[in-house]
Amino acid sequence: MGVPKRRxxxxxxxxxxxxxxxxxxxxxxxxxxxxxxxPHRVCPGCGYYKGKEVVKS
Structure with a gap:
């Protein structure tokens, strides 16, 4: 079994x-x-991504 030689x-x-x-x-x-x-995620506040509403708020 491998054991460290020095601390x-x-x-x-x-x-x-x-x-x-x-x-x-x-x-x-x-x-x-x-x-x-x-960045690169749907806004949790309004549900918009790249100018389009993708999640109804």
């Missing part, structure tokens, strides 16, 4: 996890109702 330093472990962080989602304003929404 890994804190710096090595933190360097490995440096890119594993949460990012804030990019939000855009809906052109219809000006509510913040995720």
């Amino acid at each position: 890994r330093s804190k710096q090595r472990g933190r360097a490995r996890r440096a890119h594993l962080k949460l990012t804030v989602p990019g939000l855009v304003r809906c052109p219809q109702c000006h509510e913040l929404t995720m």
